[in-house]
Amino acid sequence: MEIPVVRNVLEANDKMAVQLKGLFARHGILVLNMISSPGAGKTSVLERTLSDLRGEFRMAVIEGDLQTDNDARRVAATGAKAVQINTDGGCHLDSNMILEALSNFDLAEIDILFIENVGNLVCPVEFDCGEDHKVALLSVTEGDDKPEKYPLLFNLSKVMLLNKVDLLPYVDFDVERAKRFATHLNKELTIFPMSCRSGEGLEGWYDWLRTARAAKRG
Protein backbone atom coordinates (compact mmCIF):
# COMPACT_ATOMS: atom_id res chain seq x y z
CA MET A 1 0.00 0.00 0.00
CA GLU A 2 1.27 3.46 -0.91
CA ILE A 3 0.33 6.38 1.28
CA PRO A 4 1.04 9.80 -0.22
CA VAL A 5 1.46 12.34 2.55
CA VAL A 6 2.86 15.78 3.06
CA ARG A 7 3.48 16.24 6.74
CA ASN A 8 5.98 18.63 8.20
CA VAL A 9 8.38 16.68 10.40
CA LEU A 10 8.53 19.54 12.87
CA GLU A 11 4.74 20.03 12.87
CA ALA A 12 4.27 18.94 16.48
CA ASN A 13 6.85 21.47 17.63
CA ASP A 14 5.59 24.21 15.34
CA LYS A 15 1.99 23.79 16.54
CA MET A 16 3.04 24.05 20.13
CA ALA A 17 5.21 27.07 19.34
CA VAL A 18 2.15 28.84 17.94
CA GLN A 19 0.30 28.16 21.21
CA LEU A 20 3.25 29.48 23.21
CA LYS A 21 3.34 32.65 21.12
CA GLY A 22 -0.34 33.23 21.88
CA LEU A 23 0.26 32.72 25.58
CA PHE A 24 3.22 35.11 25.63
CA ALA A 25 1.28 37.71 23.60
CA ARG A 26 -1.62 37.64 26.09
CA HIS A 27 0.78 38.41 28.89
CA GLY A 28 2.82 40.93 26.86
CA ILE A 29 6.04 39.05 27.60
CA LEU A 30 9.04 39.67 25.35
CA VAL A 31 10.66 36.28 24.72
CA LEU A 32 14.21 35.92 23.39
CA ASN A 33 15.85 32.66 22.35
CA MET A 34 19.60 32.99 22.99
CA ILE A 35 21.70 30.75 20.74
CA SER A 36 25.49 30.35 20.64
CA SER A 37 28.28 27.79 20.76
CA PRO A 38 29.35 26.54 24.19
CA GLY A 39 31.54 29.09 25.94
CA ALA A 40 30.55 32.19 23.96
CA GLY A 41 29.18 33.73 27.15
CA LYS A 42 25.39 33.26 27.13
CA THR A 43 25.19 32.86 30.88
CA SER A 44 27.62 35.72 31.55
CA VAL A 45 25.70 38.07 29.26
CA LEU A 46 22.50 37.10 31.05
CA GLU A 47 24.01 37.56 34.52
CA ARG A 48 25.16 41.03 33.58
CA THR A 49 21.90 41.99 31.86
CA LEU A 50 19.76 40.68 34.71
CA SER A 51 21.83 42.59 37.28
CA ASP A 52 22.02 45.87 35.36
CA LEU A 53 18.33 46.00 34.38
CA ARG A 54 16.95 44.58 37.62
CA GLY A 55 15.26 47.87 38.52
CA GLU A 56 13.64 48.27 35.10
CA PHE A 57 12.17 44.90 34.17
CA ARG A 58 10.90 41.75 35.81
CA MET A 59 12.95 39.08 34.08
CA ALA A 60 13.00 35.30 34.06
CA VAL A 61 15.26 32.69 32.48
CA ILE A 62 14.80 29.17 31.19
CA GLU A 63 18.18 27.45 31.13
CA GLY A 64 18.86 24.54 28.82
CA ASP A 65 21.84 22.29 29.43
CA LEU A 66 22.74 18.68 28.89
CA GLN A 67 23.58 18.25 32.57
CA THR A 68 23.84 20.22 35.85
CA ASP A 69 21.97 23.24 37.16
CA ASN A 70 25.11 25.40 37.43
CA ASP A 71 23.81 28.04 35.02
CA ALA A 72 20.41 28.31 36.68
CA ARG A 73 22.14 28.88 40.02
CA ARG A 74 24.38 31.59 38.54
CA VAL A 75 21.41 33.34 36.99
CA ALA A 76 19.22 32.98 40.10
CA ALA A 77 21.98 34.68 42.12
CA THR A 78 21.05 37.94 40.33
CA GLY A 79 17.56 37.73 41.83
CA ALA A 80 15.85 36.69 38.58
CA LYS A 81 13.59 33.67 38.46
CA ALA A 82 15.34 30.74 36.76
CA VAL A 83 14.30 27.25 35.78
CA GLN A 84 16.73 24.62 34.60
CA ILE A 85 15.87 22.11 31.90
CA ASN A 86 18.27 19.18 31.59
CA THR A 87 17.99 17.67 28.15
CA ASP A 88 19.95 14.53 29.11
CA GLY A 89 22.01 14.61 25.96
CA GLY A 90 19.48 16.39 23.73
CA CYS A 91 21.16 19.09 21.65
CA HIS A 92 18.40 21.73 21.73
CA LEU A 93 15.28 22.91 23.56
CA ASP A 94 11.84 22.51 22.01
CA SER A 95 8.39 23.98 22.60
CA ASN A 96 7.23 21.10 24.76
CA MET A 97 10.11 21.62 27.19
CA ILE A 98 9.34 25.35 27.36
CA LEU A 99 5.67 24.66 28.08
CA GLU A 100 6.60 22.36 30.94
CA ALA A 101 9.10 24.83 32.36
CA LEU A 102 6.48 27.61 32.34
CA SER A 103 4.56 25.89 35.11
CA ASN A 104 7.30 27.17 37.44
CA PHE A 105 6.54 30.83 36.66
CA ASP A 106 3.74 33.29 37.31
CA LEU A 107 3.46 34.77 33.81
CA ALA A 108 1.74 37.90 35.11
CA GLU A 109 4.99 38.77 36.83
CA ILE A 110 7.35 38.60 33.84
CA ASP A 111 8.27 41.38 31.40
CA ILE A 112 11.12 39.61 29.60
CA LEU A 113 11.76 35.87 29.36
CA PHE A 114 15.18 34.72 28.19
CA ILE A 115 15.53 31.18 26.87
CA GLU A 116 19.18 30.15 27.12
CA ASN A 117 19.38 27.35 24.59
CA VAL A 118 21.84 24.45 24.65
CA GLY A 119 25.25 25.55 23.35
CA ASN A 120 25.03 24.58 19.68
CA LEU A 121 24.77 26.63 16.48
CA VAL A 122 22.83 24.06 14.47
CA CYS A 123 19.82 22.25 15.97
CA PRO A 124 18.41 25.02 18.22
CA VAL A 125 17.85 27.10 15.09
CA GLU A 126 15.34 24.58 13.72
CA PHE A 127 13.14 24.34 16.82
CA ASP A 128 10.87 27.31 17.40
CA CYS A 129 10.34 27.82 21.13
CA GLY A 130 7.60 30.42 20.71
CA GLU A 131 10.08 33.28 20.96
CA ASP A 132 9.67 36.76 19.48
CA HIS A 133 13.27 36.85 18.31
CA LYS A 134 16.35 34.71 18.14
CA VAL A 135 19.50 36.35 19.50
CA ALA A 136 22.77 35.00 18.09
CA LEU A 137 25.73 35.31 20.42
CA LEU A 138 29.22 35.08 19.02
CA SER A 139 32.51 35.75 20.81
CA VAL A 140 35.83 36.96 19.46
CA THR A 141 37.62 33.88 20.81
CA GLU A 142 35.80 31.87 18.13
CA GLY A 143 36.49 32.05 14.40
CA ASP A 144 35.30 35.15 12.54
CA ASP A 145 33.94 32.79 9.87
CA LYS A 146 31.15 31.45 12.11
CA PRO A 147 28.45 33.37 10.19
CA GLU A 148 29.71 31.76 6.97
CA LYS A 149 29.78 28.27 8.48
CA TYR A 150 26.44 28.43 10.28
CA PRO A 151 24.43 30.74 8.04
CA LEU A 152 20.91 29.83 9.10
CA LEU A 153 21.27 31.16 12.64
CA PHE A 154 22.48 34.55 11.45
CA ASN A 155 19.88 34.58 8.69
CA LEU A 156 17.04 34.11 11.18
CA SER A 157 18.28 36.15 14.15
CA LYS A 158 17.18 39.68 14.93
CA VAL A 159 20.25 40.59 16.93
CA MET A 160 23.86 39.45 17.04
CA LEU A 161 25.83 40.10 20.20
CA LEU A 162 29.58 40.01 19.57
CA ASN A 163 30.95 39.28 23.03
CA LYS A 164 34.44 39.47 24.60
CA VAL A 165 35.60 42.45 22.50
CA ASP A 166 37.93 43.35 25.40
CA LEU A 167 40.06 40.41 24.17
CA LEU A 168 40.43 41.73 20.59
CA PRO A 169 44.08 42.84 21.10
CA TYR A 170 45.01 39.20 21.87
CA VAL A 171 43.15 37.30 19.15
CA ASP A 172 43.06 37.32 15.34
CA PHE A 173 39.33 37.88 15.07
CA ASP A 174 38.42 40.19 12.17
CA VAL A 175 35.34 42.07 13.38
CA GLU A 176 34.61 43.62 9.99
CA ARG A 177 34.70 40.25 8.26
CA ALA A 178 32.28 38.67 10.74
CA LYS A 179 29.98 41.70 10.49
CA ARG A 180 30.14 41.73 6.71
CA PHE A 181 29.13 38.09 6.37
CA ALA A 182 26.46 38.32 9.03
CA THR A 183 24.82 41.34 7.39
CA HIS A 184 25.13 39.71 3.97
CA LEU A 185 22.97 36.93 5.36
CA ASN A 186 20.52 39.27 6.99
CA LYS A 187 20.24 42.93 6.11
CA GLU A 188 18.10 43.63 9.15
CA LEU A 189 20.51 42.09 11.66
CA THR A 190 21.48 44.50 14.43
CA ILE A 191 25.00 43.85 15.73
CA PHE A 192 26.26 44.92 19.14
CA PRO A 193 29.99 44.47 19.79
CA MET A 194 30.24 44.21 23.57
CA SER A 195 31.99 42.75 26.56
CA CYS A 196 30.04 41.65 29.58
CA ARG A 197 33.33 41.62 31.49
CA SER A 198 34.42 45.22 30.82
CA GLY A 199 30.87 46.49 30.28
CA GLU A 200 31.64 48.21 26.96
CA GLY A 201 28.88 48.16 24.37
CA LEU A 202 26.21 46.91 26.76
CA GLU A 203 24.14 50.08 26.59
CA GLY A 204 23.26 49.46 22.92
CA TRP A 205 21.94 45.99 23.79
CA TYR A 206 19.98 47.38 26.73
CA ASP A 207 18.40 50.07 24.55
CA TRP A 208 17.40 47.43 22.03
CA LEU A 209 15.78 45.42 24.86
CA ARG A 210 13.86 48.51 26.03
CA THR A 211 12.56 49.19 22.52
CA ALA A 212 11.63 45.53 21.87
CA ARG A 213 9.85 45.25 25.20
CA ALA A 214 7.90 48.47 24.61
CA ALA A 215 6.86 47.18 21.16
CA LYS A 216 5.68 43.87 22.64
CA ARG A 217 3.63 45.53 25.37
CA GLY A 218 1.95 47.63 22.65
Place this chain on the structure above:
Amino acid sequence: MSVASSVISIVQEELAKHSATRLLLVRVRFGALANLVPEAMEFAFEAMTIGTDFEGAKLELAMAPVKLQCGGCGKEFEPQGKELLFAPCPACGEEAGHHVLAGRELYVEHIEAE
Protein backbone atom coordinates in the same frame (compact mmCIF):
# COMPACT_ATOMS: atom_id res chain seq x y z
CA MET B 1 17.36 12.02 16.91
CA SER B 2 14.30 14.17 17.48
CA VAL B 3 13.75 14.42 13.73
CA ALA B 4 13.87 10.62 13.42
CA SER B 5 11.50 10.34 16.34
CA SER B 6 9.05 12.82 14.74
CA VAL B 7 9.20 10.92 11.45
CA ILE B 8 8.39 7.67 13.25
CA SER B 9 5.43 9.27 15.06
CA ILE B 10 4.04 10.63 11.80
CA VAL B 11 4.40 7.23 10.12
CA GLN B 12 2.70 5.50 13.06
CA GLU B 13 -0.27 7.89 12.80
CA GLU B 14 -0.56 7.47 9.04
CA LEU B 15 -0.35 3.68 9.24
CA ALA B 16 -3.05 3.60 11.92
CA LYS B 17 -5.31 5.72 9.65
CA HIS B 18 -4.83 3.20 6.84
CA SER B 19 -4.95 0.05 8.99
CA ALA B 20 -1.43 -0.95 8.05
CA THR B 21 1.17 -2.21 10.49
CA ARG B 22 4.41 -2.92 8.69
CA LEU B 23 6.43 -0.09 7.19
CA LEU B 24 8.32 -0.82 3.98
CA LEU B 25 9.53 2.62 2.95
CA VAL B 26 9.33 6.22 4.07
CA ARG B 27 10.61 9.15 2.07
CA VAL B 28 11.60 12.40 3.78
CA ARG B 29 12.17 15.50 1.68
CA PHE B 30 14.61 17.97 3.20
CA GLY B 31 15.82 21.37 2.03
CA ALA B 32 19.54 21.94 1.56
CA LEU B 33 19.36 24.55 4.35
CA ALA B 34 17.44 22.37 6.81
CA ASN B 35 20.48 21.43 8.92
CA LEU B 36 19.79 17.73 8.45
CA VAL B 37 22.78 15.37 8.39
CA PRO B 38 21.68 12.35 6.32
CA GLU B 39 24.13 9.91 7.97
CA ALA B 40 23.01 10.93 11.45
CA MET B 41 19.36 10.68 10.43
CA GLU B 42 19.85 7.19 8.95
CA PHE B 43 21.67 6.03 12.04
CA ALA B 44 19.00 7.40 14.39
CA PHE B 45 16.16 5.92 12.32
CA GLU B 46 17.76 2.49 12.27
CA ALA B 47 18.55 2.56 15.99
CA MET B 48 15.01 3.59 16.89
CA THR B 49 13.25 1.02 14.72
CA ILE B 50 15.21 -2.10 15.72
CA GLY B 51 12.86 -4.57 17.36
CA THR B 52 9.72 -2.72 16.16
CA ASP B 53 7.29 -3.24 13.26
CA PHE B 54 9.36 -0.73 11.35
CA GLU B 55 12.61 -2.71 11.55
CA GLY B 56 14.26 -3.06 8.16
CA ALA B 57 12.12 -0.35 6.56
CA LYS B 58 13.87 1.74 3.95
CA LEU B 59 14.42 5.40 4.73
CA GLU B 60 14.81 7.57 1.64
CA LEU B 61 16.20 11.05 2.10
CA ALA B 62 15.57 13.36 -0.84
CA MET B 63 17.15 16.79 -0.93
CA ALA B 64 15.16 19.79 -2.14
CA PRO B 65 17.02 22.70 -3.78
CA VAL B 66 17.40 26.18 -2.35
CA LYS B 67 15.47 29.00 -3.98
CA LEU B 68 16.33 32.61 -3.25
CA GLN B 69 14.96 36.02 -4.01
CA CYS B 70 17.75 38.49 -4.72
CA GLY B 71 18.36 41.12 -2.04
CA GLY B 72 19.17 43.65 -4.76
CA CYS B 73 16.82 43.33 -7.74
CA GLY B 74 14.24 40.87 -6.40
CA LYS B 75 14.82 38.19 -9.06
CA GLU B 76 14.07 34.62 -7.98
CA PHE B 77 16.82 32.09 -8.64
CA GLU B 78 18.33 28.77 -7.58
CA PRO B 79 21.94 29.19 -6.47
CA GLN B 80 24.45 27.04 -8.33
CA GLY B 81 27.61 25.77 -6.64
CA LYS B 82 28.29 25.35 -2.96
CA GLU B 83 27.58 28.91 -1.84
CA LEU B 84 23.92 28.73 -0.94
CA LEU B 85 23.02 31.95 0.84
CA PHE B 86 25.75 34.16 -0.62
CA ALA B 87 25.34 33.10 -4.25
CA PRO B 88 25.61 35.96 -6.73
CA CYS B 89 22.32 36.86 -8.42
CA PRO B 90 22.38 35.83 -12.09
CA ALA B 91 20.61 39.06 -13.03
CA CYS B 92 22.44 41.79 -11.11
CA GLY B 93 25.37 40.07 -9.35
CA GLU B 94 24.26 41.03 -5.83
CA GLU B 95 25.56 38.57 -3.21
CA ALA B 96 24.02 39.97 -0.07
CA GLY B 97 20.73 39.95 1.73
CA HIS B 98 18.90 37.32 -0.30
CA HIS B 99 15.52 36.19 0.97
CA VAL B 100 15.11 32.42 1.36
CA LEU B 101 12.02 31.23 -0.55
CA ALA B 102 12.69 27.48 -0.34
CA GLY B 103 15.33 25.17 1.07
CA ARG B 104 14.30 24.89 4.71
CA GLU B 105 11.58 22.24 4.21
CA LEU B 106 11.56 19.03 6.19
CA TYR B 107 8.59 16.80 5.58
CA VAL B 108 7.40 13.21 5.16
CA GLU B 109 6.46 12.87 1.52
CA HIS B 110 5.67 9.23 0.83
CA ILE B 111 5.02 6.05 2.79
CA GLU B 112 4.77 2.45 1.61
CA ALA B 113 3.34 -0.07 4.08
CA GLU B 114 1.34 -3.26 4.38
